[in-house]
Amino acid sequence: MFSKFFIERPRFAVVIAIIMALAGLVSVFTMPIGMYPEIAPPEIRVSTVYVGASAETVAKNVGIPLEKNINGIENMLYMSSSSYNSGAYQLSIAFETGTDPDLDQVKVQNRVQQALSSLPSEVQTYGVTVERRSSDILAFLQVTSPKGTYDSNYLNNYVENNIKIALSRAYGVGEVNIMGSATSMRVWIDADKVAALNIPVTAIKAAITSQNVQPSLGSIGSAPGDGKQVLVYSLETQGRLNDPKDFENIIVRTAEEGGLVRLKDIARVELGSEDYLMDSMVNGQPAVSIMINKSSGANSLNAMKAVRAELAKLERFYPEDLEVKIFKDTTEFISASIEEVFFTLFLTFLLVVLVCYVFLQDWRATLVPSIAIPVSILATFAMMKALGFNLNILTLFGLVLAIGLVVDDAIVVVERTLALMQAEKLNAKEAAIKAMSQVSSAVVATTLVLLAIFVPIAFMGGITGKIYQQFAITIAFAVGFSAVNALTLSPALSATFLRPFEQKETGFLGWFNRFIQGATNKYLVAVGYIGRKISVIVFMLLILFALNAFFIKITPTSFLPDEDQGIIMVNVQLPEGASNVRTKAVNDKILEAIKDHPAIESVMTMEGFSIMAGQGENVGFAVISLKNWAERKGADMYSTNVLRNLMA
Template sequence: YAMRVWLDPLALAQYKLTPADVTGAIQQQNTQVAVGEIGNSPTTKGQQLRVTVTAQTQLKTVSEFENIRLVSTEDGSTVRLKDVARVELGLESYGSSSTYNGHPAGGFGVQLASGANAITTAQNVHAALDALKGTLPDGVEIAYSYETTPFVELSIEKVVETLIEAIVLVFVVLLIFLQNWRATLIPMIAVPVVMLGTFGVLAIAGYSINTLTMFAMVLAIGLLVDDAIVVVENVERIMADEGLSPREATEKSMGQITGALIGIAAVLTAVFIPMAFFSGSVGVIYRQFSVTIASAMILSVMVAVVLTPALCVLLLRKHKQTESRFPPFRWFNKGFGAATGGYVGAVGYIVRRPLRFLVVFAALIGGAYWAYTQLPTSFIPEEDQGVLMTIITLPDGAN
């Protein structure tokens, strides 16, 4: 803050004063003066202290500034600062000001350091300011006009909800297609095991739970159950076709599909791993996503090779392939059988006319490329954070 002096031009002219006269008087009468020293030379024997004494000559209040003497007139009266100016305590600079909900405010911003965690930083700032509330004058409150962390927390919350929904949907789809709660339970057990291992990899890599890593987990949910489904379905098929026990069927099944499982994981990992080596800001954005989903894929095939066969032996039971007694399953099987027949017929029709459909395939590729070239491009998609920010520029000379 500062002491503001608003000069009255008419009063200055009346007393034949100039702004320079007022400035000089204020500088002369508002000084810090040293009045002497205690313990100055010559000193006495054993003296150990020497102190400079200053007088309280600097002015502090509005009334003290108002009574600054400017000049004495011919009739002996004194012209003081309050006679030619208005004095008030105000801002040091009026180039900028802050208000909050129409009330005067003093604002400052906290900039996140590079590599710092936004949510942790916001929590620490809130804790530090809460500790200062008791020292504030009456009527002064701490308010937060703009924060980015609530949007981050809400985004993570929505991704977690999507993750839960994905797990539920995977369970429903598995139950509909496998129509065996024991067979359905085995792939679902693989989900938390792989997720736990993936979070461990993220902790070792120094990554946090954010929208990118959680989105990768949502995408990985549908991919990681594939390996377990392949194992369970093949074991079920062997038991139904060859009449083997769960243990024998599992041993035979793993001998058939282990190489295929490793190949699937290798292909998927090869797709996502290169993104971890992108440079610049693109690499920062995609690296955590790539590491998360690649880790989930690798752990998925490990679980499918190690844990899933053991669960098949423990949970599956030898049974005959019969029609389901649950009506919704029978309806689904009937509709799925009809869809399968239609698909087989369509594939046969396409195979008998290869050249014609190669032309169609080439046209689809060309159409996809044309659509790609027509779409607008941007670095990252725009996000609606529920905040409207405006900048109003006044014309020159406006108050």
């Protein structure tokens, strides 16, 4: 008999259990943590800029060549592109769930290289970026100058050249988006003057391009020479211009009489933004907003810790009156949810152990299922790690349910062993061997029945199947390890620990025994009566089926449950052609509608950008950060109530 081997060698069974538990302990501290399983299909983004081109020109000369080459790539689900009047172009390619995003990126990069020669020279000079994209937002940051020392141009430039670079290399950060524009030298041409002087814009552009270069002047004293030079001097020039005054002195035209037309004579030169499409504010005050996205497969909590650590390093380098704050940390909800589930898992374990003790009424007998539960659960963590699962609400919820399932097998073994010890006066070892000969087939059969319920769920297709796959497989492995423990560890522990004992006749346990016996007697009488009334059973079943159908019909349905995550994101999209002024007016109305709500901590508004609609003067975005859950008591403080005020 299989179990007899372990009963006679309890140390071997214990060693197997220890190995299973240690593997689980190592796995649980190294697994990624997230709210839900990775259900979003891997996405690769291709982006570039065709400076000065309209959206139509960008779509025709940049979009079509790229999309023709990328279309039909292996495992591609769909692709969508956006072209903007600023000259920007973005193409998002979604791949089948489960594919390797690194390999997908390489495939897209190869197709882009094939199309590169078909793109305009300006685009080739700017370059085409291919990067992995994740829709999971880690945090929103705000950069401000509280005393107004720095304008938005300075803040944008500082963030672009310092903060973005540092955050991009932090662990788990996939993308850092700045809701603003980089600093650029702006040349505002006086149309009347250039018309009077008959100077075309192309001539101005050519003058700026030819005089704003980094020439290579060579060196003095390098070979070949006269053989007497002992030192070599490299020649350097000022290089590219970086001051408005230098640009103002660029010569646009020279006359035969010696007259010069400089850029300052026909234009105004200033250091401004590359474009004025985007603008952001926090609580109505100017600010630079930063959105940080998580890389695919990264641990959300560890990634946010890395971001905080990087910001702490940067803080000592900030100029005076420059402040960087975390506007909203989205991992706070994940952390709180995971902590709640872990607490529930621990509480469930304690309740199961308590119930086992109340019914078994012997600490030795209770010890066997109490050991079997954590061993089965920890071994399940090891398999979750091996299969690439992450710790999320669904997998942990599966483990909570599994605790009630994994304890059954151990209880069956212990209860049967105790019954044989009392009825046949056998010692623990003999009783365990005989008990396993009687219940082993029942344990295996029960496990197979449970596996037959949960394993098919793992083969469901689509995003729904991806969500519940981890839930089902987690329970299946927990039940499987429970059966293994019931056939190896539980009989070995029963043969080692169990001793004969008498059930309590007094106190709480004595009262409990009498109550259970009375309830059992009444139950047997009821079953005997109903068993003789088949029509009653059929009638009750019909009523239950009817009630089930009724409640299924009236119960609301949703893809995922609505939860108060402490943040509300609002997308603003006006008709095509709407100006930035109209978009800002809508954002101002949003701020006005909710600014006095007691549940709101702060509001970030953006014009010219939306995570749903991309870029454009007719789109905007608002992020509403709610106070901590501990500060929001009562139904009127929930996020749904804030939304109701916003929609009113």
